[in-house]
Amino acid sequence: MIPVRRLNHAVLYVSDLKRSVNFYSRVFGFEIIAEQGPMAFLRAKGSANHHDLGLLSLGTDAPRPPEGSTGLYHLAWELGSIQELALAREELKKAGAYTGESDHGATKSVYGADPDGNEFELMVLLPRERWGQYEHRAPVMPLDWNKELK
Numbered sequence: 001m002i003p004v005r006r007l008n009h010a011v012l013y014v015s016d017l018k019r020s021v022n023f024y025s026r027v028f029g030f031e032i033i034a035e036q037g038p039m040a041f042l043r044a045k046g047s048a049n050h051h052d053l054g055l056l057s058l059g060t061d062a063p064r065p066p067e068g069s070t071g072l073y074h075l076a077w078e079l080g081s082i083q084e085l086a087l088a089r090e091e092l093k094k095a096g097a098y099t100g101e102s103d104h105g106a107t108k109s110v111y112g113a114d115p116d117g118n119e120f121e122l123m124v125l126l127p128r129e130r131w132g133q134y135e136h137r138a139p140v141m142p143l144d145w146n147k148e149l150k
Contacts, residue, residue: 010075011054014116015062020055023114027095028077044077064117074111074119081124082148085110088122103141105134108148 014020021040024030030042033051038058041051065071079085089110092098097112099119109123 008049009052009054011056012118013058013062014055015058015060016115017055017057019115023095024053027091027097074121076121076123079122079124082108085122085124086145086149101143103143104138105141106131108143
């Protein structure tokens with residue numbers, strides 16, 4: 001058994017490095033740690049990681065994977081509160097990157113995609129004592145903002 005503790009970072013293939021760095025810096029506030037050749041490494045504010053996201057440019061002619069092909073579905077980044085999630089939803093909408101939202105019982109989620117179509121989830125994890133019936137379930141239900149933001 002390999003004792004994984006958590007995801008430290010992800011690396012994405014992108015077509016235009018500058019465009020992608022701009023997107024993740026502007027929308028998420030990621031800081032550029034290093035750029036080397038066709039790669040850039042970015043860190044989230046307050047992160048203890050060397051980098052949280054790596055971007056590897058394949059060039060503007062790089063094709064996207066066909067929809068429904070195997071590979072990465074999405075990355076999920078945890079936020080600190082439902083209020084932060086609501087603000088993130090508005091930021092994604094302003095950036096033209098919003099793709100949806102869900103209530104998964106133990107988590108509340110908003111979804112988006114970067115300029116290359118790489119999908120991501122922004123989520124809030126409820127305290128474990130509030131998981132209740134969702135301890136062993138992961139439903140996809142509509143997110144009720146009125147209820148959640150009370």
